[in-house]
Amino acid sequence: MDRAELADFLRTRRQALQPEDVGLPRGRRRRTGGLRREEVAALSSVSTDYYSRIEQQRGPRPSERVLEGIARGLRLSPDESDHLFRLAGYVTPPRPSHGDEVGPGILRVFDRMAGTPAQIMSSLGETLLQNRLSVALMGDQTGHTGMARHLAYRWFTDPAVRLLQPAAEHARSGRTIAAQLRAAATGERADPRAAALVGTLLSVSEEFAAIWREHPVMGPSCEPKHIEHSRLGTLELHGQGLLDPDRSQTLLVFTAQPGSESDDKLRSLSALADQLV
Incomplete structure (x- = not known):
């Protein structure tokens, strides 16, 4: 260095x-x-x-x-x-494919989200960017490779991923993830990679196959979700999404009800984030 x-x-x-x-x-x-x-x-x-x-x-x-x-x-x-x-003494990292490049407009908004957990997701559930509060809240989700880049694959194949949510919410989350994948695989803006992801999941996860056969369809939702944090305990959060239609990317921002216990816990994330640097 x-x-x-x-x-x-x-x-x-x-x-x-x-x-x-x-x-x-x-x-x-x-x-x-x-x-x-x-x-x-x-x-x-x-x-x-x-x-x-x-x-x-x-x-x-x-x-x-x-x-x-x-x-x-x-x-x-x-x-x-x-x-x-x-x-800095590192081997230069591989450059991202065009599909991983974040649009300049949504990137400008992301840069202004320093005070709250935020991340940019692709239509196939790949985490393209996280700010430091998002990493402190849910761990680094940007370092996965292969099929594991997709949240749907990790959810249905890696039990550790579900530890972030209470067991009572697992069934609903599984259906939501499957519905989001179906939306990405159909319609005018269907992602050609979605078919490969669906095929893989059908072959490795009986749970996914059963949900997929039911044709789950869900519209936009802002229902609260719960995050089980190892240091802070349970947080009730709302995820608000801003869609960039040009690149089918979504800026996801997590907030809590003002004045709530979860809001207090979010405020303490900054100190935890500093420890992770």
Whole structure:
């Protein structure tokens, strides 16, 4: 890891960005060009102190997940992102396929969701991006490969995934996931990968096959769901989705009833998220 080069590279890219480039207001008191460190930190889903230590050549080597967040926050090109990883001493990660690229409009909204758990999902249930509060709430869901990238596959093949929800909600969640997969596999905007996912699930999960034969169909729903967190206990949350029709991607934001116990628990997620960096 080349700390000096890494710090200098981040400074140059931070100073080259203007607030307007990332959807932030300039403000009247801004005297210098470029973004502030706290702005880059928020866009990258890391704490200001953590990001500042990287630019100051202090602290541990940033993880690959942190570097991915910084590359996104600084709007680095693919070549610049590869350079960032090399400076930090990592092999450059494989570049995503076009289907994994998040649309610029929904990305701007995602960047403003630093204060609440948020993630961007594909129509096939792949988690494309998570902010640090989403990771603290549900774990990192972006590192899966193969069929395991899809929530439906993990739900019906990996019992550990269901530990995030109370057992009483498993049946409803299974039907919802199957219905969402059916929607992705049919209609004018059907994803050609959906057929392969359905075929695999039919062959490996009797539970999925039984639900699939019932042709589950469900419209948009904002019913509360419960998350079983290892440190915070049970949280009752509402998931609100913003659809980007151009890329069939959804920004999912989790909120709690204001003033509720779950709302208090969400507020404590930030401290937990800092411990995961």
